[in-house]
Amino acid sequence: MNNKTMNAAVLHAVGDLRYEQVAMPERKTGEVLMKVMACGVCGSDLPRVFEKGTYHFPTIPGHEFAGLIIESDKPELVGRRAAVFPLLPCRKCAACEVGEYVNCENYDYYGSRRDGGFAEYIAVDERNLILTPDSLSYACASMCEPGSVARAAIRRMDVQLGDTVVVFGAGPIGLIAAQWARVSGAGKVRVVDISDEKLAFAAKFGFEAYDEKRDGKADCALEGTGVSPALNNAILALKSHGRLVLMGNPARDMTINQSTYSQVLRKEIVMRGTWNSSYNQVINDWSATVEAMASGLVKYEELITHRYPISRTLEALEMMRDKKEFYTKVTIVNEN
Ligand SMILES: [Zn+2]
Numbered sequence: 278m279n280n281k282t283m284n285a286a287v288l289h290a291v292g293d294l295r296y297e298q299v300a301m302p303e304r305k306t307g308e309v310l311m312k313v314m315a316c317g318v319c320g321s322d323l324p325r326v327f328e329k330g331t332y333h334f335p336t337i338p339g340h341e342f343a344g345l346i347i348e349s350d351k352p353e354l355v356g357r358r359a360a361v362f363p364l365l366p367c368r369k370c371a372a373c374e375v376g377e378y379v380n381c382e383n384y385d386y387y388g389s390r391r392d393g394g395f396a397e398y399i400a401v402d403e404r405n406l407i408l409t410p411d412s413l414s415y416a417c418a419s420m421c422e423p424g425s426v427a428r429a430a431i432r433r434m435d436v437q438l439g440d441t442v443v444v445f446g447a448g449p450i451g452l453i454a455a456q457w458a459r460v461s462g463a464g465k466v467r468v469v470d471i472s473d474e475k476l477a478f479a480a481k482f483g484f485e486a487y488d489e490k491r492d493g494k495a496d497c498a499l500e501g502t503g504v505s506p507a508l509n510n511a512i513l514a515l516k517s518h519g520r521l522v523l524m525g526n527p528a529r530d531m532t533i534n535q536s537t538y539s540q541v542l543r544k545e546i547v548m549r550g551t552w553n554s555s556y557n558q559v560i561n562d563w564s565a566t567v568e569a570m571a572s573g574l575v576k577y578e579e580l581i582t583h584r585y586p587i588s589r590t591l592e593a594l595e596m597m598r599d600k601k602e603f604y605t606k607v608t609i610v611n612e613n
């Protein structure tokens with residue numbers, strides 16, 4: 278029997294997130310017990326906690342986490358640090374058979390369909406661990422998920438040497454994507470955002486605001502906002518045969534104006550969607566992300582503007598929801 282407890286931020290109903298004691302997770306064979314050291318708050322956690330809820334209650338949200346492995350069937354894993362791919366594929370469907378786990382028809386997910394990382398401990402499937410070097414901070418490692426999503430988007434953009442790339446949306450994923458575009462050989466990388474504060478923050482990473490008169494039309498654009506005006510502007514910013522990658526999760530219907538639509542045809546724009554990231558033997562945005570973190574090729578930790586202890590998870594989410602302060606990445610950290 279396991280009578281031990283831990284602290285966690287538990288969602289009991291829409292808007293009802295409580296910091297409380299719960300039973301320690303029990304590790305099954307093939308799982309490790311991880312002490313969660315950092316868990317990022319994703320933009321998607323706001324509607325999940327305040328509007329839509331998780332798949333069932335109570336659930337511990339948080340899917341962007343990294344920590345220390347403290348128990349495992351494999352002794353060599355104990356004491357190692359790891360980030361976690363939060364999706365648990367069924368491993369039976371056609372998508373799983375080819376390793377495209379994010380297209381799985383019947384998946385489970387840490388932090389939405391089952392308990393996640395706004396907790397002191399979590400039991401994690403060994404196959405979902407991405408070991409990270411001890412030199413990498415947990416806060417940085419916890420950005421593997423948004424980092425991999427951004428890396429997958431740029432990989433799908435197929436940037437050519439010297440390309441002008443415009444990223445719409447200068448939030449954390451947009452700024453990681455912009456950095457990946459830069460290291461992929463883009464000549465110019467520019468950002469677009471309606472917030473002057475976000476543009477000022479982007480400038481710290483060397484990204485200027487896109488100015489069509491000065492920069493010319495773009496070879497590639499990333500739509501990272503999920504709102505129609507940005508989609509239309511992204512199409513208009515492109516050259517003939519320009520490539521548009523659609524990444525932003527739409528909050529409502531996305532509409533393309535008639536004249537813009539006609540530009541898609543005339544300019545023979547190539548559009549493709551990107552979803553999550555690849556995590557398999559052939560293409561692994563996660564291991565590439567950890568390498569980029571370790572080598573410093575792409576800056577991640579610098580995107581963290583706020584750190585909160587788990588006891589103040591609700592406060593962190595409310596600060597974001599109400600935009601009380603300017604933030605880019607908000608991370609829940611375990612200070613013990
Ligand atoms: Zn996320």
Ligand SMILES: [Zn+2]
Nearest residue numbers: 367370373381
């Ligand atoms: Zn599957």
